[in-house]
Amino acid sequence: MMRKYLRAVLARLTTPLWPAAVAGIALGAVIGGTALHSTETVEVDALVRIFQPIDPSQIMVSGSASPEEQQSYISGEIAYLTSPGFADSVAKQLNETARPALSAVQDTQSPVVTLSSTAPDAESATRAVDAAVFVYSEHVLQQSRARGQAAIDAINNVIAQLTPPPPVPNEYGWVPEAEAPSPELLAQIQQLELQRQAIQVQMQRPAGVQIIQVPTEAEDSGAPMWALGALAGGLAGGLIAMAGGLAWRRRAGVVHTPSALDELADSVLVPVVRLNTLVANSDSHIKLARLLYAQLPPTDSGSILVVGASTGSGTRDVARLIAAAAGERGLTRTITLADNLSATYDDSLDHGLQQLLMSSATTIIDGGSLGDSATLPDAAAGARQIIVVVRVGHDVADSVRTAAQLARHNNIPITAVCTRAGLVPNFRRGDAPHRHSLDNAKSPVLQVN
Secondary structure, X not given: OHHHHHHHHHHHHHOOHHHHHHHHHHHHHHHHHHHHHHOOOEEEEEEEEEOOOOOHHXXXXXXXXXXXHHHHHHHHHHHHHOOHHHHHHHHHHOOOOOOOEXXXXXXXXXXXXXXXXXXXXXXXXXXXXXXXXXXXXXXXXXXXXXXXXXXXXXXXXXXXHHOOOOOOOOOOOOXXXXXXXXXXXXXXXXXXXXXXXXXXXXXXXXXXXXXXXXXXXXOOOOOOHHHHHHHHHHXXXXXXXXXXXXXXXXXXXXXXXXXXXXXXXXXXXXXXXXXXXXXXXXXXXXXXXXXXXXXXXXXXXXXXXXXXXXXOOOHHHHHHHHHHHHHOOOOEEEEEEOOOOOOOOOHHHHHHHHHHHOOOOEEEEEEXXXXXXXXXXXXXXXXXXXXXXXXXXXXXXXHHHHHHHHHHHOOOOEEEEEEEOOOOOOHHHOOOOOOOOHHHOOOOOEEEO
């Protein structure tokens, strides 16, 4: 029983399109959300103001940098801050082999630069930003001192060239009196010494890097990455599942619309019977029964065989609908063919069935599904018409063709009734196969209600 139940649930999940689409959306959303959540990163930003160092040449000529020169300097520093070499230096400072994810963006034309780092967690990103600020400050300081030392060495060489050489002793060892330098030369040497002193002072100044905002975790400006991943994954999963469901339907020959039965049956009754909404003896139940019965070929007596394309077609529900409408027109009896797969079939059983079929009452035969009973061909031989029950999105066309062959062999009309059911089958409502063992039966292979 449990195996049949699980098989029925699996068929309802995989064959119809909407359960497959829902399952694909759910699975895709989980996979997409998990994938992007595992790669989700945290961004930490620091605001840094960059000052252009005073160049030794500016000290010597008593000049200052123009706005164009300042912008050019900051653009060059941005290029350095985003270079692989800078990232390698930061990685070395962090004692790591992989380069951190760094970025540097200038705030319009101002000297303020946003230095950012992304990492799996805020702590790692903060460490990377701190290391980047430290490495850059050391870089600026080293460059400033290197330029200053080069300028000082040049000034020392010039002073040495301008300073008169000391007098040289003659052959008798007497040192002549040194010639006094001119006032102009003394003034020039004094100016060079003052410039050298100013450059030395400049070299002692810290790097021109000011932290305006300490490393701070950036706020999310949109939906989290896992939500976007779930959305994209759900969309892709749903489309893939629907494509797979359509391919499976086409390959298995599943009946997906009532119009697909037009060539297999003499007529297709409307509307589609929704099994999960049927309530016995209700007004809607009676109206639906009358509507279906009115579309059948007219018959005052005889038997109507109702057989399902599969065990989940809803044969019992349709047989009850037909019996309810037929009962309003005269004497009606309903019989259910029992399953005799485990019993021994003999002629006495066939004789009992034929007696009921030849009575004057209208007999509604609930034949279960194809293959449920060995007496189904005998019931078809004595019936006036056959109703095949087909569940849309579940049953296959080959089963309907089998039922159509029963009708054509006996030259009787065949009518199709389409049904739909919910996701979870309800065996108590008659979707389960009819299992009545002949070992316990006292009379023919049928049950009279």
